[in-house]
Amino acid sequence: MNAPASPADALRASVTALLDGLPPRQAAGAVERLIASYRGDTPTHAPILRDRADVAAYAAYRMPATFEAVRSALEAFADAVPGWTPGSHVDVGGGTGAATWAVTATWDGTRPVTVLDWAEPALALGREIAAANPALRDASWERARIGTALTLGPADLVTVSYVLNELAGADRAALVDAAADAARAVVIVEAGTPAGYERVIEARDRLVRAGFRVAAPCPHSAACPIVAGTDWCHFSARVSRSSLHRQVKGGSLAYEDEKFSYVAATRLPAEPAPNRVVRRPQIRKGQVLLDLCEAEERLGRTTVTKRHGGLYRAARDADWGDPWPPQDPPV
Numbered sequence: 001m002n003a004p005a006s007p008a009d010a011l012r013a014s015v016t017a018l019l020d021g022l023p024p025r026q027a028a029g030a031v032e033r034l035i036a037s038y039r040g041d042t043p044t045h046a047p048i049l050r051d052r053a054d055v056a057a058y059a060a061y062r063m064p065a066t067f068e069a070v071r072s073a074l075e076a077f078a079d080a081v082p083g084w085t086p087g088s089h090v091d092v093g094g095g096t097g098a099a100t101w102a103v104t105a106t107w108d109g110t111r112p113v114t115v116l117d118w119a120e121p122a123l124a125l126g127r128e129i130a131a132a133n134p135a136l137r138d139a140s141w142e143r144a145r146i147g148t149a150l151t152l153g154p155a156d157l158v159t160v161s162y163v164l165n166e167l168a169g170a171d172r173a174a175l176v177d178a179a180a181d182a183a184r185a186v187v188i189v190e191a192g193t194p195a196g197y198e199r200v201i202e203a204r205d206r207l208v209r210a211g212f213r214v215a216a217p218c219p220h221s222a223a224c225p226i227v228a229g230t231d232w233c234h235f236s237a238r239v240s241r242s243s244l245h246r247q248v249k250g251g252s253l254a255y256e257d258e259k260f261s262y263v264a265a266t267r268l269p270a271e272p273a274p275n276r277v278v279r280r281p282q283i284r285k286g287q288v289l290l291d292l293c294e295a296e297e298r299l300g301r302t303t304v305t306k307r308h309g310g311l312y313r314a315a316r317d318a319d320w321g322d323p324w325p326p327q328d329p330p331v
Contacts, residue, residue: 150175
């Protein structure tokens with residue numbers, strides 16, 4: 001008997017099937033237009049995804065990348081809050097539900113799941129795709145205006161992924177406040193751009209003021225040590241590239257790297273990473289240079305050499321976004 005497909009594999013197969021019958025040129029054109037809308041910094045006052053063709057093309061193009069970015073953020077959160085499993089999940093602005101799939105890939109079991117979005121075609125398609133995931137078959141897909149009028153019922157976990165860029169400042173603040181009022185844990189993911197990072201920091205500050213503790217990626221809940229305008233904190237998740245990705249981007253590689261910024265904050269007891277690797281490690285002859293966000297509320301660089309033994313081997317295996325040092329370094 002074949003083992004059940006992982007959430008990642010099941011999602012990939014489901015979104016690939018969406019393009020059956022949709023002319024490749026139409027799919028590529030829809031994706032290019034929608035990417036321009038999503039990357040813009042001007043908030044919209046109508047759903048960006050207008051009909052099934054829009055939703056199918058964009059879901060096939062973006063859902064795997066959103067899934068991998070959110071899963072990376074959730075895994076960092078789960079590491080900081082070991083032993084905890086959310087008993088309920090609300091995905092705000094979830095569209096076709098990529099974040100709900102990421103939650104099922106992070107924690108076993110089923111839980112009440114609600115996806116809120118203002119685009120009915122996205123909700124309808126999300127419900128259709130979710131049939132391939134046993135943990136999501138009873139999920140509730142509800143139309144809601146995301147903004148100052150939003151109210152949320154109590155939930156263990158609220159996710160907000162790639163939504164804040166669509167909202168004006170007052171709506172962003174209202175959404176974060178509503179999530180803080182409702183949830184025990186809030187995970188927010190945005191594009192890994194300077195503007196995306198600024199939106200994440202704005203949300204992070206509001207969550208901390210509401211009494212939340214940052215569980216990831218930061219080793220602390222103090223102000224971000226990055227001087228505004230000089231740099232930005234972001235991470236990377238590898239995504240298998242579909243034929244639609246290659247068609248739209250003209251690339252030949254079988255993968256691409258999704259850059260994202262995020263904050264995972266909670267009212268639960270948390271054990272943040274002692275330090276976080278915030279750049280790709282630089283491997284030199286006999287040494288590894290690690291750029292870290294440190295628990296001492298500063299950015300620093302540490303050099304790990306061969307004389308550090310097992311720690312050196314761990315540094316050679318370290319990746320961008322990893323905690324440092326590892327809990328059980330090689331001997």
